[in-house]
Amino acid sequence: MRAFFFVFLAIVIPGGLILALEAGLLDAYLEEIPTETLIMQELDAVVSADELDGRILEALADNRQDDAEMYAEIAAYMDRELAPQTRDALAASQTTTAVVLRNTGSFFEGFVSGEGSDSAAFAGAVTSDLTVIGDIRDISSEGSKMVAGEDYSQIILGLSVVGLAVTAGTVATAGGGLPARVGVSLLKVAKKAGTMTRSFADELGTLVSRAVDFPALRRTLNDVSLADPASTRRAIGAYTDNVKSAELFPVLSRMDEMRTAVGPAESVRLMRYVDNTRDLENVADMSMTLGVKTRGIIELTGKTSLRAFKGAINILRWMLEWVWALGVAVLGWLGLAGSRRVIKRRRTRSAQQSADTTPNKLA
Numbered sequence: 001m002r003a004f005f006f007v008f009l010a011i012v013i014p015g016g017l018i019l020a021l022e023a024g025l026l027d028a029y030l031e032e033i034p035t036e037t038l039i040m041q042e043l044d045a046v047v048s049a050d051e052l053d054g055r056i057l058e059a060l061a062d063n064r065q066d067d068a069e070m071y072a073e074i075a076a077y078m079d080r081e082l083a084p085q086t087r088d089a090l091a092a093s094q095t096t097t098a099v100v101l102r103n104t105g106s107f108f109e110g111f112v113s114g115e116g117s118d119s120a121a122f123a124g125a126v127t128s129d130l131t132v133i134g135d136i137r138d139i140s141s142e143g144s145k146m147v148a149g150e151d152y153s154q155i156i157l158g159l160s161v162v163g164l165a166v167t168a169g170t171v172a173t174a175g176g177g178l179p180a181r182v183g184v185s186l187l188k189v190a191k192k193a194g195t196m197t198r199s200f201a202d203e204l205g206t207l208v209s210r211a212v213d214f215p216a217l218r219r220t221l222n223d224v225s226l227a228d229p230a231s232t233r234r235a236i237g238a239y240t241d242n243v244k245s246a247e248l249f250p251v252l253s254r255m256d257e258m259r260t261a262v263g264p265a266e267s268v269r270l271m272r273y274v275d276n277t278r279d280l281e282n283v284a285d286m287s288m289t290l291g292v293k294t295r296g297i298i299e300l301t302g303k304t305s306l307r308a309f310k311g312a313i314n315i316l317r318w319m320l321e322w323v324w325a326l327g328v329a330v331l332g333w334l335g336l337a338g339s340r341r342v343i344k345r346r347r348t349r350s351a352q353q354s355a356d357t358t359p360n361k362l363a
Contacts, residue, residue: 183252
């Protein structure tokens with residue numbers, strides 16, 4: 001029975017620690033552990049000597065310049081020297097001529113369409129939103145579908161309306177709403193680029209529906225010529241007083257923090273690893289520590305939070321400490337039980353000897 005009790009505790013306590021880790025109850029303890037060392041240990045364990053060279057060359061062959069430079073930065077972070085042919089190929093892709101030819105067309109494509117696949121296109125899409133051109137374009141496009149009773153993106157339309165409302169607030173507060181303005185743009189680009197997960201889109205859609213009264217918006221757009229950008233902006237400008245975006249602000253601010261740490265393109269790409277607002281917090285924190293290496297480290301290790309790097313080693317350590325404590329307790333219990341037996345035997349033997357040496361008075 002006692003053995004069963006000890007085995008039960010050996011299973012329950014480590015399991016409880018794992019659940020506490022997942023619930024974030026141990027974050028204060030984990031913050032005391034140096035993250036960089038654990039990340040480096042994890043990378044050394046999973047990345048072979050030739051893997052980074054291979055990933056860089058593959059990215060260059062596929063015209064994924066951002067990925068090539070990201071893996072090169074990880075190599076520098078790990079103090080891994082690249083092969084001469086890899087260094088030469090990377091240097092050739094970074095000449096002024098190559099950069100200009102690669103980026104000019106992509107930027108304007110992103111500016112006009114609000115979509116893209118590389119850093120320049122993403123930057124163009126965000127820029128068009130910051131000048132409200134992108135918001136008016138998307139309101140006209142998605143609003144026309146809504147008025148016609150067709151399928152439309154509630155997220156794109158709602159965020160565009162929030163974007164115009166935030167822009168008005170930004171002007172009124174001399175730039176105070178700029179982080180939220182940038183966050184709106186990044187989320188729209190992520191949605192269009194297909195990097196926003198379905199589960200995060202569902203959660204974001206709920207927040208957007210609380211911020212924007214879509215039935216009232218439909219009535220507003222019914223009376224507007226959506227092909228006329230000026231009249232569309234005036235109508236939405238009058239409507240923005242109805243926008244309640246307070247619940248969205250934490251998400252928008254986190255997106256801007258991520259953009260500051262890794263740039264707009266990487267912020268959009270990192271949304272592939274965000275399933276909910278808590279994941280956004282984790283990935284944003286990770287990006288603020290690791291910079292543009294973040295996505296590459298996630299891809300190489302499979303870990304999407306700083307806590308994950310700390311958690312694995314600490315769960316192991318806690319389990320070892322518990323096993324050690326359990327072992328000490330069992331040995332102590334066995335020692336105590338053994339001592340009692342020894343003492344009992346000695347008392348029995350002493351009593352027997354005393355009985356043998358005592359004369360029998362009846363004799």
